[in-house]
Amino acid sequence: MSLTTFCAFRFDGRHAEAVPVIVRLDDGDLVVETVDGTLVDRNRLHRTVVSEPLERAPRVVWLPGGAALEVLDADRAFARELASWGVRSSIAVRLQQRWPGVVAALALIVAMLGLFYFRGLPATARWLAFKIPPRLEERMGEQVLRVLDKHYVRPSVLDVERRRRIAERLSRAAAAAAPGVRYRLEFRAAGNEGVNAFTLPGGVILVLDGLVRFAGDEDAVLGVLGHELGHVVQKHSVRQVLQSVGVGAVASLLWGDFSGVAASVPIVAGMLGYSREFEREADEFTIAFLRAQHLSARPLYRFFVKVHKWQGRPEDGRVPDFLSTHPSTEERLDRLRREIR
Amino acid sequence: MGGSGTSINAFVDDWPRCHDGGVPDDVTFEAGAVTQPATAPVTGHAVGATFTGHGSEYFRIWVVNVLLTLLTLGLYSAWAKVRKATYFRRNTWIDGHVFDYHGNPVAVLRGRLAAVVLLSAYTWAFQFSNAAGVLTVTVLCATGPWLFMRAQQFSLANTSFRGLRFGFRARAGEAYWTVLPVLVLWFVPMVDAAFMRGEAWIYWTPTVVTIFAWPWMHHRLKAYQRRNAMYGDRGFTFTPATLRFYAVYAKGLGFVVLGGALAVTSIGVAFAWWHGSRMLLVPSRTEAWIYGALAALAFYVVAWPYYAARLQHVVWSRTRLGEIHFRSEIKARPLLRIVLKNVGLTLLTGGVYWPWATMAMARYRIQCVHIESGVPLSALAASVAARPVTAAGEGTTDAFGFDIGL
Numbered sequence: 001m002s003l004t005t006f007c008a009f010r011f012d013g014r015h016a017e018a019v020p021v022i023v024r025l026d027d028g029d030l031v032v033e034t035v036d037g038t039l040v041d042r043n044r045l046h047r048t049v050v051s052e053p054l055e056r057a058p059r060v061v062w063l064p065g066g067a068a069l070e071v072l073d074a075d076r077a078f079a080r081e082l083a084s085w086g087v088r089s090s091i092a093v094r095l096q097q098r099w100p101g102v103v104a105a106l107a108l109i110v111a112m113l114g115l116f117y118f119r120g121l122p123a124t125a126r127w128l129a130f131k132i133p134p135r136l137e138e139r140m141g142e143q144v145l146r147v148l149d150k151h152y153v154r155p156s157v158l159d160v161e162r163r164r165r166i167a168e169r170l171s172r173a174a175a176a177a178a179p180g181v182r183y184r185l186e187f188r189a190a191g192n193e194g195v196n197a198f199t200l201p202g203g204v205i206l207v208l209d210g211l212v213r214f215a216g217d218e219d220a221v222l223g224v225l226g227h228e229l230g231h232v233v234q235k236h237s238v239r240q241v242l243q244s245v246g247v248g249a250v251a252s253l254l255w256g257d258f259s260g261v262a263a264s265v266p267i268v269a270g271m272l273g274y275s276r277e278f279e280r281e282a283d284e285f286t287i288a289f290l291r292a293q294h295l296s297a298r299p300l301y302r303f304f305v306k307v308h309k310w311q312g313r314p315e316d317g318r319v320p321d322f323l324s325t326h327p328s329t330e331e332r333l334d335r336l337r338r339e340i341r
Numbered sequence: 342m343g344g345s346g347t348s349i350n351a352f353v354d355d356w357p358r359c360h361d362g363g364v365p366d367d368v369t370f371e372a373g374a375v376t377q378p379a380t381a382p383v384t385g386h387a388v389g390a391t392f393t394g395h396g397s398e399y400f401r402i403w404v405v406n407v408l409l410t411l412l413t414l415g416l417y418s419a420w421a422k423v424r425k426a427t428y429f430r431r432n433t434w435i436d437g438h439v440f441d442y443h444g445n446p447v448a449v450l451r452g453r454l455a456a457v458v459l460l461s462a463y464t465w466a467f468q469f470s471n472a473a474g475v476l477t478v479t480v481l482c483a484t485g486p487w488l489f490m491r492a493q494q495f496s497l498a499n500t501s502f503r504g505l506r507f508g509f510r511a512r513a514g515e516a517y518w519t520v521l522p523v524l525v526l527w528f529v530p531m532v533d534a535a536f537m538r539g540e541a542w543i544y545w546t547p548t549v550v551t552i553f554a555w556p557w558m559h560h561r562l563k564a565y566q567r568r569n570a571m572y573g574d575r576g577f578t579f580t581p582a583t584l585r586f587y588a589v590y591a592k593g594l595g596f597v598v599l600g601g602a603l604a605v606t607s608i609g610v611a612f613a614w615w616h617g618s619r620m621l622l623v624p625s626r627t628e629a630w631i632y633g634a635l636a637a638l639a640f641y642v643v644a645w646p647y648y649a650a651r652l653q654h655v656v657w658s659r660t661r662l663g664e665i666h667f668r669s670e671i672k673a674r675p676l677l678r679i680v681l682k683n684v685g686l687t688l689l690t691g692g693v694y695w696p697w698a699t700m701a702m703a704r705y706r707i708q709c710v711h712i713e714s715g716v717p718l719s720a721l722a723a724s725v726a727a728r729p730v731t732a733a734g735e736g737t738t739d740a741f742g743f744d745i746g747l
Contacts (some may be wrong), residue, residue: 035358057393
């Protein structure tokens, strides 16, 4: 039998009145008495719900029948008494009470997040990208194209004959390098003569007039389109979307209830990080693609050098976007240079 | 007797027979009850709310929650949510007593799964087909106000103070009527984009109306939440303040413009200096990103503290619970200091400071609320009783736990 008694408040659950009571533990029973010694409750400890201990909050005990106790326990005496009667906290509580456990948990979290980000997420996104219905993917692409058409791009003003020739060369090359892959080539013009080409979900390859004019050489244009076709073959745009959704979901698990802004930062970082890997894959495809057409990589190399020079003069206003999220230009030029030799 | 903190034995004469664990030093009691004995002249009775949550403890809870959530592929997030909600309530004191939370994690999990299904449907349906899109919109329109109402009810009915639950008078008709304008303005542009190939005026009219009607709609939702809240058998009342909401929003908008202009100008000047050129006018894509992020940060740091402080002030000063008034003494400037420190340290530590940031914010916002009444609070408390339990009430509240923060 324990001799220690604890000051507490009792709430009956029917009125808001706080009744001062005296609580003691007696042979596995929780005994509640009024200050003048009248017995109020006597319950087996395991039939009560003892709240998780918090550093500066009172210990709350829910009694059967709806009453509750607030035991003031800033000095942890009641916690020690409970422990001596075998009241155990959950694993989560025991883990969070000790710093070594918390540090180990933190290390495990970092390891798991790393594994997820570098291995699990790309693999899952790749698997999913090849599983989702093509119709869904096409509709995604159409929707993006509709938005682009409405707000950002105009119909192409390139010579029809020139467009037809480029499309034909691409279709011949695609049949050889990636037989059976569905794609759709679209020509558009952008406001500031943007030098760019991109791939949308569903195999839509969008090329801007600015790029065709800037490149001049049609072999170089074909090289760029080969690069975009590489994105189509690998379903990069869908994988990118899926990966950023995955990163966003995890970020909101971590910081979501603090601020949506903080949670969205890793999404952007993730998108930038991933595209580098994808660009490398697309570049490798381009080289195979050009080889299959017995074309030299030299015009594409020259195009990249030209783009690189433009990048060095950003104040010109006509900024080529083509390389902005890409791997370092030097690295890509090196790869092409090796191919030319 | 007792250990750390304030002794509370002064409450009851016979109490010293027991071990007094004490309460944290910063917990305040009703003026006249403990700190000032009966000799002090007491005209009104006032007490402040105290928050005793602490960053280092919350950090450890957060780490363990995150670990278990990751290990269970997200399922534990419902338990994590309940433990977090409990932590906030048990560390919020009024007059020597704390709040408590009774949410059932399984109900929260069910609610979260349903929310995930609804949100994914909302995100993807129109890309799948227009029929699927319309079906989703219809389901969301039909269930949205009901879910909103249930979310209020779940949160309040699972919160207790001095052994009595709070509550929410959930009447479906009123919920639908309250949320109706929001729903209309939200869905019209979406359906238009899908079917009418984006007729410009159908697209823009709701947007413009939304901007002008937003304070009104926000006030409508807040008033709905407050006037239907209950404590035991007592209902809260709320005095409408539509014009005050407009004033707060107008001034807040001023701060957004000011903050945004300041940030963009200073960054523009910095870039111009960096490049020694005309970069101010033609930023590259990376720099456009930086502009955007800084503008968002400027909004969060400069405008949000003002907006949050004023709104909390307006809402609390018009809320009453019988003879009890509330007063919020929250000030924009101290809040701005806290936000600046929080944002700075969270960024510097790569997110690790987050739990301390959350605690600092909660402490300030909670401790700014004061409770006043003409009658002693303890006397008032004795007169409040639990709300009679209706047969259907209990079960439905616990079936789905949604949390919609507004």
